[in-house]
Amino acid sequence: xxxxxxxxxxxxxxxxxxxxxxxxxxxxxxxxxxxxxxxxxxxxxxxxxxxxxxxxxxxxxxxxxxxxxxxxxxxxxxxxxxxxxxxxxxxxxxxxxxxxxxxxxxxxxxxxxxxxxxxxxxxxxxxxxxxxxxxxxxxxxxxxxxxxxxxxxxxxxxxxxxxxxxxxxxxxxxxxxxxxxxxxxxxxxxxxxxxxxxxxxxxxxxxxxxxxxxxxxxxxxxxxxxxxxxxxxxxxxxxxxxxxxxxxxxxxxxxxxxxxxxxxxxxxxxxxxxxxxxxxxxxxxxxxxxxxxxxxxxxxxxxxxxxxxxxxxxxxxxxxxxxxxxxxxxxxxxxxxxxxxxxxxxxxxxxxxxxxxxxxxxxxxxxx
Amino acid sequence: xxxxxxxxxxxxxxxxxxxxxxxxxxxxxxxxxxxxxxxxxxxxxxxxxxxxxxxxxxxxxxxxxxxxxxxxxxxxxxxxxxxxxxxxxxxxxxxxxxxxxxxxxxxxxxxxxxxxxxxxxxxxxxxxxxxxxxxxxxxxxxxxxxxxxxxxxxxxxxxxxxxxxxxxxxxxxxxxxxxxxxxxxxxxxxxxxxxxxxxxxxxxxxxxxxxxxxxxxxxxxxxxxxxxxxxxxxxxxxxxxxxxxxxxxxxxxxxxxxxxxxxxxxxxxxxxxxxxxxxxxxxxxxxxxxxxxxxxxxxxxxxxxxxxxxxxxxxxxxxxxxxxxxxxxxxxxxxxxxxxxxxxxxxxxxxxxxxxxxxxxxxxxxxx
Numbered sequence: 001x002x003x004x005x006x007x008x009x010x011x012x013x014x015x016x017x018x019x020x021x022x023x024x025x026x027x028x029x030x031x032x033x034x035x036x037x038x039x040x041x042x043x044x045x046x047x048x049x050x051x052x053x054x055x056x057x058x059x060x061x062x063x064x065x066x067x068x069x070x071x072x073x074x075x076x077x078x079x080x081x082x083x084x085x086x087x088x089x090x091x092x093x094x095x096x097x098x099x100x101x102x103x104x105x106x107x108x109x110x111x112x113x114x115x116x117x118x119x120x121x122x123x124x125x126x127x128x129x130x131x132x133x134x135x136x137x138x139x140x141x142x143x144x145x146x147x148x149x150x151x152x153x154x155x156x157x158x159x160x161x162x163x164x165x166x167x168x169x170x171x172x173x174x175x176x177x178x179x180x181x182x183x184x185x186x187x188x189x190x191x192x193x194x195x196x197x198x199x200x201x202x203x204x205x206x207x208x209x210x211x212x213x214x215x216x217x218x219x220x221x222x223x224x225x226x227x228x229x230x231x232x233x234x235x236x237x238x239x240x241x242x243x244x245x246x247x248x249x250x251x252x253x254x255x256x257x258x259x260x261x262x263x264x265x266x267x268x269x270x271x272x273x274x275x276x277x278x279x280x281x282x283x284x285x286x287x288x289x290x291x292x293x294x295x296x297x298x299x300x301x302x303x304x305x306x307x308x309x310x311x312x313x314x315x316x317x318x319x320x321x322x323x324x325x326x327x328x329x330x331x332x333x334x335x336x337x338x339x340x341x342x343x344x345x346x347x348x349x350x351x352x353x354x355x356x357x358x359x360x361x362x363x364x365x366x367x368x
Numbered sequence: 369x370x371x372x373x374x375x376x377x378x379x380x381x382x383x384x385x386x387x388x389x390x391x392x393x394x395x396x397x398x399x400x401x402x403x404x405x406x407x408x409x410x411x412x413x414x415x416x417x418x419x420x421x422x423x424x425x426x427x428x429x430x431x432x433x434x435x436x437x438x439x440x441x442x443x444x445x446x447x448x449x450x451x452x453x454x455x456x457x458x459x460x461x462x463x464x465x466x467x468x469x470x471x472x473x474x475x476x477x478x479x480x481x482x483x484x485x486x487x488x489x490x491x492x493x494x495x496x497x498x499x500x501x502x503x504x505x506x507x508x509x510x511x512x513x514x515x516x517x518x519x520x521x522x523x524x525x526x527x528x529x530x531x532x533x534x535x536x537x538x539x540x541x542x543x544x545x546x547x548x549x550x551x552x553x554x555x556x557x558x559x560x561x562x563x564x565x566x567x568x569x570x571x572x573x574x575x576x577x578x579x580x581x582x583x584x585x586x587x588x589x590x591x592x593x594x595x596x597x598x599x600x601x602x603x604x605x606x607x608x609x610x611x612x613x614x615x616x617x618x619x620x621x622x623x624x625x626x627x628x629x630x631x632x633x634x635x636x637x638x639x640x641x642x643x644x645x646x647x648x649x650x651x652x653x654x655x656x657x658x659x660x661x662x663x664x665x666x667x668x669x670x671x672x673x674x675x676x677x678x679x680x681x682x683x684x685x686x687x688x689x690x691x692x693x694x695x696x697x698x699x700x701x702x703x704x705x706x707x708x709x710x711x712x713x714x715x716x717x718x719x720x721x722x723x724x725x726x727x728x729x730x731x732x733x734x735x736x
Contacts, residue, residue, distance in 0.1 A: 036579050038563065041476055041669075041676050061576055061664035064704065080666050081684045107481035108409055112473055112495070115480055127480070174558070181559040182550050190542070191549040191564040191580075195406065208429055211404050212559075296429035298448050301409075308409050316449045336432065 002034050002071055005137070006054065012133045013050045019101035021048040021130050022118060026109045027305035028134050030233065035069055037062070043085065043114050046073070047096055057092050089121035098122040104130025135310045140324030145304065146348050148234035149326055150357055152189070153346055155229035156236045157360040159183035167367050169219060169244060173199045173212040180227055189229035194237060194307040197227035205241070206340040208297055208332060219244050222251055222339035223367070228307065237303050237328050238358055239344035245366045251341065254291065254333045255364040258341040261285040262362065265299055265313075265329035269347055269354035275317035282331040283315065291333050300328040303346060325349045326357075370402050370439055373505070374422065380501045381418045387469035389416040389498050390486060394477045395673035396502050398601065403437055405430070411453065411482050414441070415464055425460050457489035466490040472498025503678045508692030513672065514716050516602035517694055518725055520557070521714055523597035524604045525728040527551035535735050537587060537612060541567045541580040548595055557597035562605060562675040565595035573609070574708040576665055576700060587612050590619050590707035591735070596675065605671050605696050606726055607712035613734045619709065622659065622701045623732040626709040629653040630730065633667055633681075633697040637715055637722035643685035650699040651683065659701050668696040671714060693717045694725075 009032055013021055023029040023046045025037035033054065037044045044062070047055040053074060056066045060077040067075065074095075078088035093099060099122045105115070107129050115127060141149070162183040167176055176199040185191060200210035201217050205224040217223065221244045228237040241255060265282030279299040286295045300313035303326055311317070311325055330344030346357040377400055381389055391397040391414045393405035401422065405412045412430070415423040421442060424434045428445040435443070442463075446456035461467060467490045473483070475497050483495060509517070530551040535544055544567040553559060568578035569585050573592040585591065589612045596605040609623060633650030647667040654663045668681035671694055679685070679693055698712030714725045 038577065041680075059665075064575060065577070080682055083684070105480055107484060108479060110480045111476060112478045112480070112483055112497075113475040115483070116475060116497075129480075129484075178553045178557075178559050182553050185546045185550050189546075191545050191561075193559075196559040207432060209406065209433070297427075312409075314448055316451070 005032055006048065006071060009048055009133070009137050010050055012136050013048065013104065016104070016130070016133045017102065018104040018128070018130060018133065019050065020096065020098060021104040021133065022046070022110070023048070023106060024110050024114050026106070028106055028109065028138070031138060031305060033069055033071060033073070035065065043117055045114060045118070047092070049096060055092060055096055057088060085117060086120060089117050093118070093121040098125055100124040102126050102128060104128055104133055106134060107131060138304065139302065139310050140322055141304055141326050141348070142324065145234060146324070146326065148232040149236060149304070149346065149348070151231040152229045152234050152236035153238070153357045155184065155187040155189045155231055156227060156238050157358065158187040159189070159229065160225065160227065160240065160360055162186070164242070164367060167217065167223070169217050171217050172214045173201055173204065173217070174214055176217065177212040180225070184227065184229050187229065189231060192230055194228040194230050194235035198224065200224045200340070202339060203337050206334040206336050206338060208334060208340070208342070217244060220246055220248065222341065224340055224342055226342065226344065233305055235303055235305070235307055236346055236358070237307055237344065238346065238360065239330055239342045240360060240362065241341045241343060242365050242367050247364070247366065248339065251335070251339050252364060254335065255341045257286055257289045257291060258331060258333050258343050259362055261331040262329055262343040262345060265331060266345060266347055266354060266356055269321065269329070269349060271321055271323055271349055271351065273321050275311050275313045275319050275321065276315050278313050278329065279315045282329065286331060286333060294333045294335060295331055296334060297332065300330050302327045321349045323349050323351045373400055374416065374439060377416055377501070377505050378418055380504050381416065381472065384472070384498070384501050385470065386472040386496070386498060386501065387418060388464065388466060389472040389501065390414070390478070391416070391474060392478050392482050394474070396474055396477065396506070399506060399673060401437055401439060401441070403433065411485055413482060413486070415460070417464060423460060423464055425456060453485060454488060457485050461486070461489040466493055468492040470494050470496060472496055472501055474502060475499060506672065507670065507678050508690055509672055509694050509716070510692065513602060514692070514694065516600035517604060517672070517714065517716070519599040520597045520602050520604035521606070521725045523552065523555040523557045523599055524595060524606050525726065526555040527557070527597065528593065528595065528608065528728055530554070532610070532735060535585065535591070537585050539585050540582045541569055541572065541585070542582055544585065545580040548593070552595065552597050555597065557599060560598055562596040562598055562603035566592065568592045568708070570707060571705050574702040574704050574706060576702060576708070576710070585612060588614055588616065590709065592708055592710055594710065594712065601673055603671055603673070603675055604714055604726070605675055605712065606714065606728065607698055607710045608728060608730065609709045609711060610733050610735050615732070615734065616707065619703070619707050620732060622703065623709045625654060625657045625659060626699060626701050626711050627730055629699040630697055630711040630713060633699060634713060634715055634722060634724055637689065637697070637717060639689055639691055639717055639719065641689050643679050643681045643687050643689065644683050646681050646697065647683045647685070650697065654699060654701060662701045662703060663699055664702060665700065668698050670695045689717045691717050691719045
């Protein structure tokens with residue numbers, strides 16, 4: 001499998017006229033090499049040449065891990081003294097013929113730290129965004145990848161199911177988020193969650209990217225829960241909106257609109273359709289109901305090994321859907337100071353249309 | 369508190385002759401601004417000028433979050449279309465007078481993504497490492513920070529205590545790590561752990577940065593458990609080595625040596641001592657016992673808001689300790705293919721010497 005991924009990546013590099021791809025720790029490195037390193041203050045770089053064997057620059061004390069890679073990369077190791085790194089990077093760059101070439105990097109992942117080491121080791125090299133190369137290889141998931149995501153959705157749904165009976169007024173958002181995390185692990189998620197669960201209550205639910213606070217859940221609150229699991233390196237990312245009685249009638253109406261918008265978004269998904277059309281389908285429902293100005297973000301984003309990856313379901317994205325793409329559909333409506341609603345599903349584009357991976361109840365549930 | 373941090377940071381910028389500091393989401397942004405953003409595909413930049421009010425570049429839909437900051441930064445927001453970002457970055461850079469200046473960045477945090485946006489918005493600007501400026505401000509913790517770390521150590525120790533009775537042969541490393549994660553949350557850790565717990569058994573315990581696998585724990589295994597909690601944004605990072613009977617006599621001896629090395633490292637800590645001396649104190653014990661070549665990493669690293677930060681306890685680091693510095697002391701001995709031992713404590717430098725924050729039993733405990 002890794003060999004096949006490597007050769008697809010090398011073909012994509014050749015098409016993009018790049019002389020190499022340099023990856024630091026993260027999902028793309030794991031996808032391409034099977035190697036999982038923490039992103040830390042010791043640089044680790046996986047180098048994919050346009051053909052032939054890849055290379056790996058890493059600390060000497062991690063050599064065993066590099067040697068275990070089935071791709072058998074050429075290893076360049078450095079000792080603990082940070083001053084020793086430059087020579088290792090230079091040796092690697094020169095042996096791999098990087099100086100003066102066009103080398104691809106992952107802009108959302110590669111840090112100034114690694115970039116400066118590479119720039120010093122490979123004078124005259126242009127470090128260019130390889131985002132398109134990487135997306136081309138990773139964006140359409142195969143059946144094994146989709147299966148892992150199914151498991152990640154199942155684990156997340158089981159965790160919410162187990163958490164709902166434990167929610168009660170007086171509990172803080174942070175406590176509710178911790179409980180949900182515990183249930184995610186119990187349900188089989190890897191301990192590295194895709195993101196810490198969001199539990200946003202009352203006025204905080206009107207913040208699209210709220211962080212759980214010490215605010216206590218209370219009567220009349222909307223409760224936006226945005227959470228996901230990681231299984232076999234693949235993630236789920238769901239949102240459901242609950243409420244503590246008595247529910248503000250306008251917010252209940254807004255919930256029904258959000259529900260219809262999510263449904264309309266899902267219904268628009270099929271091969272050949274532009275990302276923008278999916279966004280438009282969801283957005284029109286909210287605009288038609290008079291809440292357009294309160295839907296302040298895009299309709300969704302790709303998911304897979306990462307919680308945010310292409311394709312982005314935005315009104316300005318003309319990119320068309322192909323089978324195997326997996327993404328969220330998550331319109332939201334946020335009334336500042338009062339409360340918000342978001343309902344988020346995970347879908348996969350199929351040759352026929354769309355399969356929705358998530359099935360947890362979406363209607364407004366009053367709790368406690 | 370944020371005002372005091374801001375003015376200390378501004379003084380440090382002036383001393384370093386930097387015209388501004390630009391921070392992307394992470395601990396330093398949180399430390400300086402109180403703002404917590406996910407690191408994602410939408411850039412968020414906090415700009416600290418050498419004097420006066422800071423600024424914040426962020427998505428329009430996050431404006432409310434920016435407005436809530438007690439530092440009242442000048443806000444520059446951009447719309448969802450990625451093409452809209454360049455104009456916002458240019459307006460910010462020009463209004464803040466960044467073009468052609470010397471601007472500090474955090475190399476371990478800032479990505480090529482944000483760097484390229486800033487480079488385009490501020491032609492002729494040099495983006496330089498501000499690591500020393502940031503370290504100068506953050507490295508010595510105040511009493512409130514140390515107290516949070518005490519709580520993080522307590523939570524971690526309680527979690528291990530609760531997990532040990534649940535460990536048994538036949539369970540996988542991954543299951544043991546999940547159980548420990550659950551117990552960390554039960555013990556009061558924030559759901560964003562400093563790092564996913566490491567449980568490394570048998571031959572895997574000889575890998576210093578092992579990732580939990582599906583290997584089942586079994587008789588005769590050494591069991592290296594490296595874990596930590598996050599409380600109030602501060603972390604703990606501990607390691608204990610357990611064993612399943614019967615224990616290989618050499619590995620038991622190695623454990624006793626590791627224990628003595630950790631003790632010697634802690635005993636060397638006091639103000640004015642070089643980081644290298646602490647490393648040497650721990651390393652000498654292992655070298656004298658004939659296992660020097662199997663201690664393949666530095667003795668420790670700073671901790672605080674991050675799991676790895678200055679000061680680094682390395683043999684080549686002449687930097688001297690000052691009160692308030694907090695770091696790990698974690699010598700290890702790794703016999704490839706057989707097993708490893710690591711015992712890790714968390715210490716704070718006091719005016720008188722050293723306070724060890726961790727107290728969980730360190731001796732070799734046989735489990736099950």
